[in-house]
Amino acid sequence: MKKIISLTVNGKVVEVAVEPGRTLLELIRDDLNLPGTKLGCGLGDCGSCTVLMDGIPTFSCLTLAIQAEGCRIETVESLSQDGHLSKLQEKFIEKGAIQCGFCTPGMLMTSTELLRRNPGPDEHEIREAISGNLCRCTGYQKIVEAVQGHSEEGEK
Amino acid sequence: MSDYRILNTRAPRVDAWDKVTGKAQYTDDLKRPGMLYGAILHSPIGHGKILNIDTSRAENLPGVKAVITWKDVGTQPYGVSPARYDETIFCFDKVRYVGDEIAAVAAIDPDIAREAVNLIRVDFEPLPLVLDPLHAMDEGQSQLHEMYDHNICAKVNWNFGDIEEGRSEAAILRTDSLSSKMQDGAFMEPQSILAEVDGADNLTMWSSTQAPHYIQRTIAMALNHPLHKVRVIKPAVGGGFGPKASCSTAELAICMLALKTRRPVKFTFDREQVFLHGRARHQFHHTMTTGIHRDGTLAFLEHKCILDGGAYASFGIATVYYAGSLLGGPYRLKNMKYDGYRVVTNKPACGAQRGHGAVIARALFEVQLDRLAEELGMDPVELRLKNVMEAGETTCNELFVSSFGMKEALEAVRDSAAWKRKRGELGQTRANGTGIGAACGFFVSGAGYPIYRSKTYHATVVIKLEEVGGGVTVFSGAADIGQGSDTVLAMITAEELGVELNDIRVESGDSSRSVDLGAYSSRTTLMAGHACREAAQDVKRQILQAVATRLEIPPESLEIKAGKVISLTGEIDFSEIRREFLQEHKGFMDTPEGPELTFREASRIAFLELGSVVGTGKYKPPPLGGSFKGATVGTSPAFGCSAQIAEVKVDLETGEVSVERITGAHDCGFAINRTQVEGQMQGSMMMGMGEALMEQKIFDSEGRILNRNLAEYKIPTSLDMPHLESIIVESNEPNGPYGAKEVGEGAIMPVIPSILNAIYDATGVRIDELPVTPERIVEALQKKKLENEL
Numbered sequence: 006m007k008k009i010i011s012l013t014v015n016g017k018v019v020e021v022a023v024e025p026g027r028t029l030l031e032l033i034r035d036d037l038n039l040p041g042t043k044l045g046c047g048l049g050d051c052g053s054c055t056v057l058m059d060g061i062p063t064f065s066c067l068t069l070a071i072q073a074e075g076c077r078i079e080t081v082e083s084l085s086q087d088g089h090l091s092k093l094q095e096k097f098i099e100k101g102a103i104q105c106g107f108c109t110p111g112m113l114m115t116s117t118e119l120l121r122r123n124p125g126p127d128e129h130e131i132r133e134a135i136s137g138n139l140c141r142c143t144g145y146q147k148i149v150e151a152v153q154g155h156s157e158e159g160e161k
Numbered sequence: 162m163s164d165y166r167i168l169n170t171r172a173p174r175v176d177a178w179d180k181v182t183g184k185a186q187y188t189d190d191l192k193r194p195g196m197l198y199g200a201i202l203h204s205p206i207g208h209g210k211i212l213n214i215d216t217s218r219a220e221n222l223p224g225v226k227a228v229i230t231w232k233d234v235g236t237q238p239y240g241v242s243p244a245r246y247d248e249t250i251f252c253f254d255k256v257r258y259v260g261d262e263i264a265a266v267a268a269i270d271p272d273i274a275r276e277a278v279n280l281i282r283v284d285f286e287p288l289p290l291v292l293d294p295l296h297a298m299d300e301g302q303s304q305l306h307e308m309y310d311h312n313i314c315a316k317v318n319w320n321f322g323d324i325e326e327g328r329s330e331a332a333i334l335r336t337d338s339l340s341s342k343m344q345d346g347a348f349m350e351p352q353s354i355l356a357e358v359d360g361a362d363n364l365t366m367w368s369s370t371q372a373p374h375y376i377q378r379t380i381a382m383a384l385n386h387p388l389h390k391v392r393v394i395k396p397a398v399g400g401g402f403g404p405k406a407s408c409s410t411a412e413l414a415i416c417m418l419a420l421k422t423r424r425p426v427k428f429t430f431d432r433e434q435v436f437l438h439g440r441a442r443h444q445f446h447h448t449m450t451t452g453i454h455r456d457g458t459l460a461f462l463e464h465k466c467i468l469d470g471g472a473y474a475s476f477g478i479a480t481v482y483y484a485g486s487l488l489g490g491p492y493r494l495k496n497m498k499y500d501g502y503r504v505v506t507n508k509p510a511c512g513a514q515r516g517h518g519a520v521i522a523r524a525l526f527e528v529q530l531d532r533l534a535e536e537l538g539m540d541p542v543e544l545r546l547k548n549v550m551e552a553g554e555t556t557c558n559e560l561f562v563s564s565f566g567m568k569e570a571l572e573a574v575r576d577s578a579a580w581k582r583k584r585g586e587l588g589q590t591r592a593n594g595t596g597i598g599a600a601c602g603f604f605v606s607g608a609g610y611p612i613y614r615s616k617t618y619h620a621t622v623v624i625k626l627e628e629v630g631g632g633v634t635v636f637s638g639a640a641d642i643g644q645g646s647d648t649v650l651a652m653i654t655a656e657e658l659g660v661e662l663n664d665i666r667v668e669s670g671d672s673s674r675s676v677d678l679g680a681y682s683s684r685t686t687l688m689a690g691h692a693c694r695e696a697a698q699d700v701k702r703q704i705l706q707a708v709a710t711r712l713e714i715p716p717e718s719l720e721i722k723a724g725k726v727i728s729l730t731g732e733i734d735f736s737e738i739r740r741e742f743l744q745e746h747k748g749f750m751d752t753p754e755g756p757e758l759t760f761r762e763a764s765r766i767a768f769l770e771l772g773s774v775v776g777t778g779k780y781k782p783p784p785l786g787g788s789f790k791g792a793t794v795g796t797s798p799a800f801g802c803s804a805q806i807a808e809v810k811v812d813l814e815t816g817e818v819s820v821e822r823i824t825g826a827h828d829c830g831f832a833i834n835r836t837q838v839e840g841q842m843q844g845s846m847m848m849g850m851g852e853a854l855m856e857q858k859i860f861d862s863e864g865r866i867l868n869r870n871l872a873e874y875k876i877p878t879s880l881d882m883p884h885l886e887s888i889i890v891e892s893n894e895p896n897g898p899y900g901a902k903e904v905g906e907g908a909i910m911p912v913i914p915s916i917l918n919a920i921y922d923a924t925g926v927r928i929d930e931l932p933v934t935p936e937r938i939v940e941a942l943q944k945k946k947l948e949n950e951l
């Protein structure tokens with residue numbers, strides 16, 4: 006039995022009918038056509054599917070869509086406004102924090118939240134924050150540098 | 162730093178904007194109208210005869226559009242090496258590992274497809290399992306394949322120089338062993354495939370592959386579909402590291418389902434299937450005896466290796482050769498004997514993974530060097546420096562190193578990591594929980610020969626100018642799987658044409674664009690780079706020729722710099738061309754200004770003079786290698802080398818290892834993009850560290866992988882990884898474009914041994930089984946304590 010739920014995704018209120026077993030990730034990728042959020046494992050092990058739910062980094066593969074009823078969801082597609090990248094996105098590019106890019110949406114969401122709550126994190130705080138987001142390409146070095154670089158210069 | 166405008170800089174990746182905004186499209190992000198979803202039935206047992214397959218219940222499930230087994234696709238053998246075609250699309254007589262593919266389904270949604278697969282009934286007659294590679298060759302073992310007597314899939318027996326003479330001259334010799342476990346690629350993007358057929362039987366497959374060219378050939382061969390009607394497109398790929406280089410049953414089955422249903426079919430592995438499919442690092446059991454002279458120079462190496470290859474050959478023939486051949490460098494070693502055996506067992510097939518075949522061999526050899534240095538009372542870095550080859554030398558197995566910054570790399574890490582100060586007293590291990598270790602590495606910069614016997618070019622590139630002027634598109638078959646080859650091609654093109662990076666568009670990873678053998682053997686920058694440079698020069702020549710014809714001057718007097726055509730011989734009046742351009746562009750607001758001719762005008766003139774302007778470039782290595790059997794594997798137009806120092810802390814109570822810092826230096830010849838070179842080094846450090854300390858597929862007695870998820874199969878997290886220091890060494894490779902050679906794989910070579918040597922320094926014990934888990938360290942420490950007490 007489908008249930009109609011209402012939630013805010015990237016600032017827009019949406020109403021959708023979902024099966025009770027549908028995950029938030031499936032809702033985002035398939036029903037709302039926002040494929041920026043990635044499926045790496047479906048088990049809560051990799052962080053590729055990280056979105057912000059009421060501001061908190063959340064594995065959307067482990068979250069049921071119906072649990073997001075009434076919540077505010079932010080995905081990677083929300084980070085740039087009118088074609089302007091966020092400072093953090095720019096730093097990711099500048100520092101070379103991206104290789105294959107598959108972990109990047111999740112990494113960006115997790116670090117965006119970190120910087121909101123702690124605008125000047127030190128290296129260890131950054132490593133702690135992103136430790137649930139696996140990256141197989143970069144060795145994390147340039148990701149850490151990007152988040153650090155962001156906080157050194159502050160939000161513009 | 163250099164005379165280049167764009168090369169050797171830290172230019173941002175051309176795909177970075179797409180990737181930070183979530184717009185980059187990976188295969189699973191693609192949708193086609195009327196698309197069906199695939200699912201695959203895997204064998205639940207490790208070894209058995211197939212008695213019967215009943216698909217009737219699956220076929221009758223509403224929403225199912227096709228169910229296929231070997232009866233539908235035939236039993237045409239395929240594989241990676243033509244001499245070892247040992248796979249069929251689906252199993253027909255028997256299954257050989259848990260995960261072997263038996264059937265596939267296409268249905269209107271993924272849940273129905275999975276349900277249908279579960280409704281297929283297969284009756285098996287179980288056969289004895291072969292799981293232990295060290296006994297797979299024994300008499301009386303069950304044999305997996307008729308073609309592999311005693312389960313030996315490949316063997317190598319090499320003898321270079323005179324091993325006995327080396328032995329008789331050596332002052333000290335020692336024998337050591339090191340074994341590892343099967344690994345997983347653990348790339349973040351699970352394999353995904355989308356196939357579609359049009360009315361003219363053109364089959365297009367989008368796949369998260371590393372090698373569109375080989376996949377195209379395999380599909381045409383195995384499905385008996387005309388080669389020119391198979392097109393393989395690689396969208397953005399979320400990492401590959403080797404396992405995505407070989408064609409999979411999934412790719413073939415999904416193509417077959419698309420052909421059968423005449424509808425697009427998509428299929429994406431779940432994470433468990435990534436583990437089941439495997440094709441990642443082999444399990445290695447190395448034993449080496451190395452002899453050394455009193456002065457620290459190497460006398461000989463006698464090396465034996467047994468590789469567990471899992472159920473099929475995949476890339477494994479190359480693996481068993483690489484495991485031996487790449488010890489030819491980076492040290493002067495006159496006498497080398499190698500006996501390698503790749504056996505098949507009832508586990509997922511193993512294939513290529515970063516540092517193909519050579520990683521564990523390198524680890525043991527570098528450990529041996531440290532142990533020999535200790536016996537000699539010599540600093541291990543000094544011992545290495547004494548033996549390193551220089552540019553212009555040839556290894557005993559006939560590999561010629563045309564550039565070689567090995568000494569520079571080793572000295573760079575030694576100084577940067579303050580080796581001398583931290584290492585302390587010569588030859589003494591501290592065994593106080595703090596350790597430092599060094600190692601070197603050596604790797605090909607592109608395989609010298611294609612996988613199938615052919616005179617094919619290894620890379621071609623086509624560059625086309627936009628007829629309207631200003632734009633440049635690079636067409637290439639090269640596969641950017643995250644390593645950044647698209648950016649390398651764009652940078653080379655922009656540099657050669659004298660335009661900005663923004664003016665270049667790269668369309669790559671598509672078998673219909675050009676020939677490129679793929680992202681493996683660290684080959685793309687050198688090979689596609691050469692082809693790209695040639696194509697760009699071809700285009701440039703045509704532009705300048707066209708402008709010169711217009712102006713009635715010799716083309717040699719013109720050059721393009723920073724997007725402008727300039728004269729090398731004094732002022733030239735371009736106003737006639739400008740007038741013509743402006744006439745064509747009445748009403749346009751962005752018309753060119755200034756005294757110089759813009760690239761936009763020049764390329765438009767070229768079109769008006771010549772029609773569409775296309776430049777082509779190609780590359781194929783010269784004939785390489787000796788005349789002995791298997792001499793082609795390990796050959797390369799150039800060789801990369803690297804050095805690394807690892808610093809660790811080991812808790813002597815719990816055996817917990819924490820890597821505190823890694824300092825690496827890699828000779829990439831010339832860094833086309835400095836940030837990307839560092840990125841490859843850092844990614845290699847992470848993968849090597851995982852392999853040294855935590856990564857292993859654990860099997861039960863039935864051949865099932867117990868830890869088939871990313872929670873239990875551990876790879877390093879951001880907290881496990883230390884600060885990574887990456888030093889670029891540039892030795893200017895004569896056979897590489899602009900002096901460039903590889904970095905993608907070579908950089909992993911010293912990682913494991915530098916960590917192993919550091920752990921020894923910290924603990925005083927040697928562990929000869931990877932990964933070095935805390936339990937293994939505690940056990941070794943206890944054993945040592947007991948021995949000391951006795």
Ligand code: FES
Nearest residue numbers: 045047049052066
């Ligand atoms: S996909 Fe959600 S944690 Fe991996």
Ligand code: FES
Nearest residue numbers: 105108140141142
């Ligand atoms: S960039 Fe590939 S997984 Fe992080």
